[in-house]
Amino acid sequence: MKEGEHRILGHEVVGEVVKKGKNISTLNLGDRVAVAPNIGCGHCYLCAAGYNNLCNDYEAFGINLDGGFAEYMKVTDKAIIGGNLMIIPENLSFLEASINEPFSCVYNAYESLKTSPIDNVLIAGAGAIGLLHLILSKIAGAKKVMVSDISDDRLKIAKKYRADITLNPSKVNLKEEVFINTGGKGADVIITACSVPSVQEEALNLAAKLGRINFFGGLPEGKDSIMFKSNIVHYRQLKITATTGSTISQFIKSMEILSNKEFDIQGLITHTFGLEEIKDAFEKVISGKGLKISIVP
Numbered sequence: 001m002k003e004g005e006h007r008i009l010g011h012e013v014v015g016e017v018v019k020k021g022k023n024i025s026t027l028n029l030g031d032r033v034a035v036a037p038n039i040g041c042g043h044c045y046l047c048a049a050g051y052n053n054l055c056n057d058y059e060a061f062g063i064n065l066d067g068g069f070a071e072y073m074k075v076t077d078k079a080i081i082g083g084n085l086m087i088i089p090e091n092l093s094f095l096e097a098s099i100n101e102p103f104s105c106v107y108n109a110y111e112s113l114k115t116s117p118i119d120n121v122l123i124a125g126a127g128a129i130g131l132l133h134l135i136l137s138k139i140a141g142a143k144k145v146m147v148s149d150i151s152d153d154r155l156k157i158a159k160k161y162r163a164d165i166t167l168n169p170s171k172v173n174l175k176e177e178v179f180i181n182t183g184g185k186g187a188d189v190i191i192t193a194c195s196v197p198s199v200q201e202e203a204l205n206l207a208a209k210l211g212r213i214n215f216f217g218g219l220p221e222g223k224d225s226i227m228f229k230s231n232i233v234h235y236r237q238l239k240i241t242a243t244t245g246s247t248i249s250q251f252i253k254s255m256e257i258l259s260n261k262e263f264d265i266q267g268l269i270t271h272t273f274g275l276e277e278i279k280d281a282f283e284k285v286i287s288g289k290g291l292k293i294s295i296v297p
């Protein structure tokens with residue numbers, strides 16, 4: 001971007017088709033659509049394998065293309081050809097469907113972890129993303145889902161979303177509690193849904209033998225080095241993985257899950273603001289109060 005140019009942010013976008021190019025046959029005016037924000041180049045080996053989220057030459061709404069914090073958003077031909085627009089199922093509202101972008105990223109993690117009914121799961125972080133991991137782990141039938149967070153308010157919400165155990169590491173010994181609650185085994189699946197290096201380090205000490213760990217939240221630039229005993233990974237045969245963004249295929253699948261309406265999707269959106277109130281919306285996000293905050297232009 002050149003100096004002086006502005007970028008419209010917003011990469012969790014839903015909307016209605018109000019105008020279309022003459023060659024667009026797959027969409028009609030009035031269609032309600034959700035936008036998968038990452039557009040792959042379409043021809044590299046990663047795109048060819050379906051990993052548009054990992055394309056080296058990707059474009060993204062709200063990052064290097066104008067995003068959704070606006071009344072109108074232009075969708076490029078590349079995005080339409082790439083399958084980045086998806087018709088929203090009839091039983092989902094715009095607000096509910098707007099959750100699909102983060103939910104598809106959570107679904108990407110789920111595919112890497114293959115959580116099943118024999119797994120005890122630990123989710124570190126009970127913000128909106130942690131809650132989505134909790135919801136999906138419950139839908140996947142996990143044996144027991146533990147959620148940890150230093151905020152009791154957030155843990156209360158996790159309880160509402162059917163967390164089996166909530167743990168506040170500022171008040172209890174997390175390691176002891178995880179081992180007590182798993183019959184001395186440790187957690188089979190651990191998801192770090194926060195951006196705290198020490199949480200990633202600690203995750204290795206909480207994992208069961210054959211445990212799978214997903215470093216879901218990226219770490220801040222410059223604070224992205226962690227220390228751990230390599231032998232823990234070795235002798236416990238751990239799998240450490242991570243996922244970033246989501247593929248078009250995952251975006252479609254996670255929308256299917258949303259449309260099953262197995263949980264209170266709308267409840268995750270605690271505040272909505274008009275476009276003219278966008279400053280207040282950002283202040284609300286920074287305050288840490290609320291979960292998902294939506295802009296309704």
Ligand SMILES: [Zn+2]
Binds near residue numbers: 042043056
């Ligand atoms: Zn590509």
